[in-house]
Amino acid sequence: MGRTPPHPQVSQFDLQQVLEALVDPVRRSVVAQLDAAGEDIRCGDFDMPVGKSTATHHFRVLREAGLIRQYYVGTSRMNALRRAEMDEAFPGLLDALTRSGKNSGENSGKNTVLPVRAT
Amino acid sequence: MGRTPPHPQVSQFDLQQVLEALVDPVRRSVVAQLDAAGEDIRCGDFDMPVGKSTATHHFRVLREAGLIRQYYVGTSRMNALRRAEMDEAFPGLLDALTRSGKNSGENSGKNTVLPVRAT
DNA sequence: GCAGAAGTACGATCGCTGTCAAACTTTGAT
DNA sequence: ATCAAAGTTTGACAGCGATCGTACTTCTGC
Numbered sequence: 001m002g003r004t005p006p007h008p009q010v011s012q013f014d015l016q017q018v019l020e021a022l023v024d025p026v027r028r029s030v031v032a033q034l035d036a037a038g039e040d041i042r043c044g045d046f047d048m049p050v051g052k053s054t055a056t057h058h059f060r061v062l063r064e065a066g067l068i069r070q071y072y073v074g075t076s077r078m079n080a081l082r083r084a085e086m087d088e089a090f091p092g093l094l095d096a097l098t099r100s101g102k103n104s105g106e107n108s109g110k111n112t113v114l115p116v117r118a119t
Numbered sequence: 120m121g122r123t124p125p126h127p128q129v130s131q132f133d134l135q136q137v138l139e140a141l142v143d144p145v146r147r148s149v150v151a152q153l154d155a156a157g158e159d160i161r162c163g164d165f166d167m168p169v170g171k172s173t174a175t176h177h178f179r180v181l182r183e184a185g186l187i188r189q190y191y192v193g194t195s196r197m198n199a200l201r202r203a204e205m206d207e208a209f210p211g212l213l214d215a216l217t218r219s220g221k222n223s224g225e226n227s228g229k230n231t232v233l234p235v236r237a238t
Numbered sequence: 239g240c241a242g243a244a245g246t247a248c249g250a251t252c253g254c255t256g257t258c259a260a261a262c263t264t265t266g267a268t
Numbered sequence: 269a270t271c272a273a274a275g276t277t278t279g280a281c282a283g284c285g286a287t288c289g290t291a292c293t294t295c296t297g298c
Contacts, residue, residue, distance in 0.1 A: 003294090015216075015219050015220065016144060019138070019141065019142045020142055020285095022138065023138045023139055023142045024285095024286080025135060026286090042244090043244075043245070044243095044244065044245085050286085050287070050288090051287070051288055051289080052244085052245065052246085053245090053246075053247080053248090053287080053288070053289075053290090054286065054287050054288070055245090056245065056246055056247085057285090057286075057287085058286090059245095060246095061285095072294095072295090074243095074244090074294095074295065074296065075243060075244045075245075075294065075295045075296065076243090076244065076245085076295095077244080077245065089219070090215055090219045091215065091218065091219075092211045092214055092215035092218070093212075093215040093216070093219065095211055095215075096209055096210065096211035096212040096214075096215055097134075097212070099210065099211070100134050100208070100209045100210075100212070101134065143255090143256080145256090161274090162274075162275070163273090163274065163275085169256085169257070169258090170257075170258055170259080171274080171275065171276085172257085172258070172259080172260095172275085172276075172277080172278090173256065173257055173258070174275085175275060175276055175277085176255090176256075176257085177256090178275095179276095180255095191264095191265090193265065193266065193274090194264070194265045194266065194273060194274045194275075195265095195273090195274065195275085196274080196275065
């Protein structure tokens with residue numbers, strides 16, 4: 001059980017890494033769900049449109065960027081939003097993202113208004 | 120083709136698109152330079168570590184996301200930061216990025232040789 | 239001990255995007 | 269008219285990352 005994966009310290013948070021984590025709609029949705037719930041969530045209890053192995057990958061990216069903290073409870077892995085630490089490193093960033101996530105409905109990544117060549 | 124290229128309206132700004140634009144260190148640097156200068160800058164006057172055609176590509180991505188406005192002056196193309204409109208669409212986002220850009224790696228995302236504060 | 243549940247690790251695709259070089263266009267100056 | 273400056277367009281290429289399926293590891297309950 002106690003096998004906790006490595007987590008970065010606040011002093012090691014990197015903006016580039018955080019943005020790369022948050023640019024993916026699936027991962028941003030995970031953050032949004034944690035923020036909305038206000039409590040920790042099991043990996044399997046998220047609403048994610050991908051397979052298990054892909055989900056694992058997303059959680060790892062979020063963890064290594066410092067956005068979430070993971071710990072085991074039985075066979076389940078719990079996920080906690082590191083909101084306070086993120087706010088300390090990058091004030092206003094999570095606020096801006098979680099807020100605008102509500103209004104402009106996230107359309108899962110692909111374009112809405114701009115012309116793109118056909119395939 | 121001395122005409123102005125197409126620019127999106129504020130109501131059409133898309134968070135996903137804006138994040139995809141800002142996740143690239145070169146493009147974030149362009150935004151930072153515009154923000155720091157406080158005035159419009161010619162394409163050729165930016166400090167960019169890429170070739171001209173790549174720079175053109177970056178400017179297009181920024182423009183289509185709504186981050187900059189482009190207009191011609193002679194043979195030169197000027198670039199203006201659409202700060203107010205971005206703030207209207209995504210309050211706090213640019214603030215968070217330009218501010219933490221000072222501390223964390225806005226350094227092209229590769230080798231960030233910057234002071235790290237302890238906790 | 240065994241079976242099932244919950245994730246993880248490992249390859250393998252596959253599409254996207256950042257990059258460049260070369261050719262082209264438009265504008266301003268000589 | 270000619271030439272140079274400033275960007276754009278096009279085509280090609282390389283690398284990264286999101287995705288999946290399968291096999292593997294741990295833990296809980298019986």
